[in-house]
Amino acid sequence: MTTAAIIGSVSGLVMTVGGVWGGQRLVEQRGGGALWKGLAVLLIVGATVAGFLAPVPALPIVNESIRNLFFHVPMWFAMMMVLLVSVWYSIRYLREPSARLDVLAHESAKTGIVLGLLGLATGSLWARFTWGAWWTPDPRLNGAAVAMLIYGAYLVLRGSFQDEQQRARVSAIYNIFAFAAVIPLLFVLPRLSGPSLHPGQTGNPGFNQYDLDNTMRKVFYPAVIGWILFAFWVAQVSSRYVFLKLKHNEQ
Amino acid sequence: MQPETEPLPVLLREISTLLAKDFRLEWRQRAALGGLLLYVGSTVFVCFLSFSLRGGTPPPPAWNALLWVILLFAALNAVAKGFMQESPGQRLYYYTLVRPQAVILAKMLYNTLLLTAVALLGLFLYTVFLGNPIQDAPLFVANLLLGAVGFATTLTLVSGIAAKAGGNGATLMAILGFPLMVPMLLLLIKVSKNALDGLDRGLSHQSLLTLLALNMIVGATSYLLFPFLWRG
Numbered sequence: 319m320t321t322a323a324i325i326g327s328v329s330g331l332v333m334t335v336g337g338v339w340g341g342q343r344l345v346e347q348r349g350g351g352a353l354w355k356g357l358a359v360l361l362i363v364g365a366t367v368a369g370f371l372a373p374v375p376a377l378p379i380v381n382e383s384i385r386n387l388f389f390h391v392p393m394w395f396a397m398m399m400v401l402l403v404s405v406w407y408s409i410r411y412l413r414e415p416s417a418r419l420d421v422l423a424h425e426s427a428k429t430g431i432v433l434g435l436l437g438l439a440t441g442s443l444w445a446r447f448t449w450g451a452w453w454t455p456d457p458r459l460n461g462a463a464v465a466m467l468i469y470g471a472y473l474v475l476r477g478s479f480q481d482e483q484q485r486a487r488v489s490a491i492y493n494i495f496a497f498a499a500v501i502p503l504l505f506v507l508p509r510l511s512g513p514s515l516h517p518g519q520t521g522n523p524g525f526n527q528y529d530l531d532n533t534m535r536k537v538f539y540p541a542v543i544g545w546i547l548f549a550f551w552v553a554q555v556s557s558r559y560v561f562l563k564l565k566h567n568e569q
Numbered sequence: 570m571q572p573e574t575e576p577l578p579v580l581l582r583e584i585s586t587l588l589a590k591d592f593r594l595e596w597r598q599r600a601a602l603g604g605l606l607l608y609v610g611s612t613v614f615v616c617f618l619s620f621s622l623r624g625g626t627p628p629p630p631a632w633n634a635l636l637w638v639i640l641l642f643a644a645l646n647a648v649a650k651g652f653m654q655e656s657p658g659q660r661l662y663y664y665t666l667v668r669p670q671a672v673i674l675a676k677m678l679y680n681t682l683l684l685t686a687v688a689l690l691g692l693f694l695y696t697v698f699l700g701n702p703i704q705d706a707p708l709f710v711a712n713l714l715l716g717a718v719g720f721a722t723t724l725t726l727v728s729g730i731a732a733k734a735g736g737n738g739a740t741l742m743a744i745l746g747f748p749l750m751v752p753m754l755l756l757l758i759k760v761s762k763n764a765l766d767g768l769d770r771g772l773s774h775q776s777l778l779t780l781l782a783l784n785m786i787v788g789a790t791s792y793l794l795f796p797f798l799w800r801g
Contacts, residue, residue, distance in 0.1 A: 412797045460751070467748035474744050478734045488733050491794045495726055496749055498790045499783070503752040506779060 334402065337546065341403045344550040345422060345557065355551055361544025365392075368537045375534075383447050388537050390440040392545035394462075397433035400426050400549040401469075405497045408490035417564065420486035423493060424476065425557040429549055431469045438462055458516045461504035468496045580674075583667040587675035594654075595683075601650055609643050609691045617698035626700035629765050636695055637758055640716065641750065643687050648680050648724035649742050652732035664799065673725065673795035677788065680721035688717040704767025712760045715777065719753045719784050726791040729798050756780050 344354060369388035407423035441459070442452050453459060475492055479485030595602055616635055620627045627635065655663075663672060692713060696703075703709045724746055731742040757780065760773045 412794075457755075460755075464748050464751045467751075471744045471748055475730070475734065475741065478741060484733065487797060487800075488730055491726075491798050492730055492745065495730075495790055495794055499723065499749050499787050500752055502786070503779075503783065507752055507755065 334399075337399050338402045338406055341399055341546070341550050342406055342422075344547075345403060345426065345554045347554065351554075354547055358544050358547035358551055361540045362548055365537050365541035365544055369541065372533055372537050379448055383444055384534075386440055386444045387534070388541045390437060390444060391538070392542045393433050393437040393440060395542050396545040396549040397430045397437060399546050400433065400553055401430040401497070401501075403550070403553070404430060405494055408493040411486060411490045412494075415483070415487065417482070417486070418561070420482075420490070421560045421564070422553075422557050423490060425560060426553045427469055427472060427493065428556065429553040431466070431473075432552070433545075433549055434462065434466050434469070438466065456516050457507050458504075461507060464500060465504060468500060472496065580668065580671055583671035584675045584678065587663075587667065587671060588679055591675065591679040598654075601654075605643065605647050605687065606690065608646055609639065609687060610694060612639050612642070613691065613694045613698055616695075620699065626702070629702045630762070632699060632702055633758060633762055633765055635699075636692070637716075637754060637761070639695070640688055640691055640713075641720070641754065643691060644684050644717075644720040644724060645743060645746060647683055647687055648721065648728050649731070649739050651676055651680060651725065652728045653738045655732075660799075669796040669799040670792060672799065673729075673791055676729075677722050677725045677791065680725050681718050684717040684721045685714060688713050703765055705764040705770070708770060708773060709761055709764035712757060712764060712773075712777070712780075715780050715784070716753075716757045719757070719780060719787070720750065722784055722787045722791060723749055723753065726787075726795060726798070729795065733798065753780065753783060756783075 344351065365388055369385050374382070374384050404423050404426035407419050407426060411419040411423060441462070445454060445459075446452050472489060472492060476485055476489045479488065616627075616639070626632065689710075692710075724742070727746045727749065728738075728742055731738045731745060734741055756776045760776045760780070763770075763773045
């Protein structure tokens, strides 16, 4: 392993942990938050406009479709972050059960599912115009499909309980178990399976492999941050809606 | 919370008691075991009949894929009855006697033994009926055993979860279990393809190590999570 790879892995870990910690603070926030929500809007709108207009390197085959990088990849990043937050809520639920933590875990997971479907749709579109097919048997694509199946199963599991506490506890257990058993492999398997069309395949998936030039970085990083903040925002709003519904039902 | 200071032998004794209980139960309800063996046998026979239409054995990739599909479904059926057979009253009774860690470890161990036996028997029947294109037999069998352990560890907790939901336990188990097993299956099928083709063993090392690590992760998370599942 080179020094760059080690630095990359460590900083990735630090950013992930920091993101989860910050993310759960943001999702649980009771009021305010105009600052980061404004930032999210600004970053996404800015990255979308710049994503369509900024100059990009004319690479063979990819051509202008490389602009999808500003949408497709941030969506997956945001999905991973919000799913990690969901797992974190599930762990907290098992330590001290409360209806609140269950709602937060459930809504975060649902937000992750929506982002995952968006990521699949944008990726599929991209694949159609660069690889010639909507879906290819690539380990990364299969991994994405498996992740969606797992969270589909999570929703089915939740639906099959009548008792609320039982549902909360068992689905928290499945959430943690599925995440621990499968999600790490989604990062390991593509690296074991040799060459592939999908970028970031061998070795450390550093950004340099996306052939990012400096203009693209200036759009890509804000897009990632914007989408992640947006994901936390969606999770927050949908959790608040469920809290209100619960409160209304009590009265 | 007070850390558990009980000596390890207590846990081991509980596990061995539970394991003996499981074996005795299995022996007394031989219909379930017989059903499982018949399931494997008849599936293999159906495969044999369908391929004999084309005269002889399937090509190696199809041979490989079919074997794993048969084993996957056999594993699902074998593990499904573990927790679902037990009534809530029975569970409550165990709860007063032993620790949950002992229950999950004993169940995983039992399922591992059961699935190992089923996998070996399945492979034997399969090679008898559909021919034996394996070129690296030791690697193939080692991979098969690793697969049996992996199926058992993954599905044990899943069956516990499905049993909690009640009602359509078997369907729920397939829905919950399959996505979890896909990564494992991909690795297993890859290694067994290497063994079928007699490729250099160095090519399979990484996958085997990943499988081993995966089994440990799954076992450890099951061990940690089961007490929470059991409490309700």
